[in-house]
Amino acid sequence: MKNNTNTITLRSHPSVVILEQENSPSRRRVSSGELFGKQQELVIEHNDEEYRLRITSNDKLILTK
Known part of the structure; x- marks a missing residue:
């Protein structure tokens, strides 16, 4: 999926992907x-x-304390 900051986000789990936003x-x-x-x-x-x-x-x- 491509968003407005020209960064590609991958949702496949458990792939390992690190992406930086260009902006x-x-x-x-x-x-x-x-x-x-x-x-x-x-x-x-x-x-x-x-x-x-x-x-x-x-x-x-879900994040819990």
């Missing part, structure tokens, strides 16, 4: 496949707290 070179774009690998859930540490990011059965993302 925002300081913003990093990471595919969910790179983050999750073969797992359905990962833990993000932020300000000494843990957050869980998981893929639902409907292929949506």
Whole structure:
């Protein structure tokens, strides 16, 4: 799918794709496949707290504290 910033976004899971937006070179774009690998859930540490990011059965993302 192509968006207005000339960046191609791929949704195939679990492919590993990193794309940078041409209009925002300081913003990093990471595919969910790179983050999750073969797992359905990962833990993000932020300000000494843990957050869980998981893929639902409907292929949506949920972030919980």
